[in-house]
Amino acid sequence: MAEHWVTGDCWLGCGRTGVPVIWLGPLQWDGQHAPVYSCRPCLDRLKAQALAYFMERRPAAV
Numbered sequence: 001m002a003e004h005w006v007t008g009d010c011w012l013g014c015g016r017t018g019v020p021v022i023w024l025g026p027l028q029w030d031g032q033h034a035p036v037y038s039c040r041p042c043l044d045r046l047k048a049q050a051l052a053y054f055m056e057r058r059p060a061a062v
């Protein structure tokens with residue numbers, strides 16, 4: 001995935017504004033769409049959580 005950083009507000013709860021953020025994708029809620037941006041620390045946290053999710057779903061090697 002090509003990373004394209006812009007300056008903006010992080011949407012993932014850290015509350016930082018005016019920082020380098022990357023577009024993660026559209027958030028769909030109640031028929032509306034919003035662009036979700038994440039700063040680097042939040043992106044790293046999200047990646048770690050996604051990785052843990054993938055590992056959990058991977059069938060155990062027997």
Ligand SMILES: [Zn+2]
Pocket residue numbers: 010011012013014015016038039040041042043
């Ligand atoms: Zn953040």
